[in-house]
Amino acid sequence: MITSVLPVSRPPERTTADASATAWALAARGGDPHAAEHFVRALHGDVLRYVAFLSGDPQSADDLTQDTFLRALDSLPGFEGRASARTWLLSIARRAVADSFRRAAVRPRLADMHDWQLAMERSQPRDLPGFDDGIALLDLLEMLSDQRREAFVLTQLVGLPYDEAARFLGCPVGTVRSRVSRARATLERLLREAELHAVQAA
Template sequence: MITSAWPDESVTAWALAARGGDPDAVERFVRALHRDVRRYVTHLSADPQAADDLAQDTFLRALGSLHRFEGRSSARSWLLSIARRSVCDSLRHAAARPRLADRADWRVAAELAQPHGLPGFDDGIALLDLLAALPGERREAFVLTQLLGLPYAEAAEVSGCPVGTVRSRVARARATLVDLLAAAEAQACAAAPAARPAA
């Protein structure tokens, strides 16, 4: 599990100070949570290309409504709830407009534009593929608790469901990921040529 470098108490204190007009607190608040927000919107939207825009939209919304934040929940949970709404709005907006491409075979162009040969790139793609195979609610619960390190109660608050539901979704996501990894490993072993005995 990957946890944030900043404790929730500090982040919440910065959010409250930022609400009071402290520009240093605003900067600390954004820096402390930017990575978590970016990760969350990437996995929730399943679109790494849109992550920066979604993270920016999340922070713009949060800073615009910071005057309403009272610190009753952690600032991290509050911000991730805003991120969730930002992704939902973005998906709704994208579904309502037609997509155009300036090339006849846009899929090949998109694949060629992807970076390759970077350290850890293939592992990252494999992880995204595995997570994308999970149903949306299970993926969200898994990302919130296992990648972002949120406690189950806060993940439930962000997702708008009971804690038991989050626990169940995470357990089912883990089981599915284990099955997918086992199937991929078996497929890789079957595809590898059998070793020939030395002559």
Template sequence: MTIPALPTSRPKGDRTGAPDESITAWALAARGGDTDAVERFVRALHRDVQRYVAHLCADPQAVDDLAQDTFLRALGSLHRFEGRSSARTWLLSIARRAVIDSYRYAATRPRLSDVPDWQVAVELAQPLNLPGFDDGIALLDLLASLPEERRDAFVLTQLLGLPYAEAAEVSDCPVGTVRSRVARARATLMDLLDEPDGPAVVAA
């Protein structure tokens, strides 16, 4: 199967994501060797994968590599995808494993810095010069203060728009746990926004 070059941004005029049903159909068609479906599948989910790994990854410079690794893994495993869950959920689960594997690999090597640069991460994951871009940076600064599991649940459901059941599947935990993590994340973010020097983040 020919692997298409991954896009660095969405095409002009592509302001909304494709429905999950269409993406899943493309994944199933790609499994059968439809190269056009492969291209559509990759383009439809590339931005979601970039955003997700940017929130999970402690090394913002590795975001593009992790997104590439995610799609290479996914395209190599398409023959096992049966459409029982949405292709988006399936792909984000692969992205999560790619990030975890990168942590395990990094743990065996010397690290130059343990401080994630969230502003660089959002610049890699979002298009520039759009309304609300500064708010996005401020939101990521707030998210950086959350425990990892709560941040993961919040990103999946509130930023990527996954239903709680699918976020639970990606995170490999019960739905109730995801709901609790999101509620606690929201409460923490609201407390931070209520502080006198807290940023006025519209997205929160």
């Protein structure tokens, strides 16, 4: 059912997990490979979700996630733990996505086929668990403004607490709550319209 793609609102209280990830990052800063491995494992899923929705390209998400962690591990000696490791890592992920957009903008696009779009569609993976839901949510998120989409992804998909998302985005907590609320209202309206259209078509 289409409505399953919209995440259920949940309180994103993850202070224990954040404290653990931050402790692993601080330990890894000193060159402990065991701590570095735990740091990556603790935050890999959050980074993967964030870059997938921020970039709008699930197929490049693994590469962007790997790039994020490579940058983070190189920068660990400068990490002092003033913000949580997750917030610090997501800011690196945001830069990695922005850099990928810049590279794509200047890269020449060559195709030896007349219908390159059809070729791309045929090469997309299918029949993966949750694939259709993920694509549906990506399509819906594309209809939101950039600010609302990022606030929604950070709090509802990545699970960042509202106050931490506010610090990350550089705006008041009330602004984040408002953006998420409006994003959710828009997504719910779009889902209702899509369901109505599906029923009428049937």
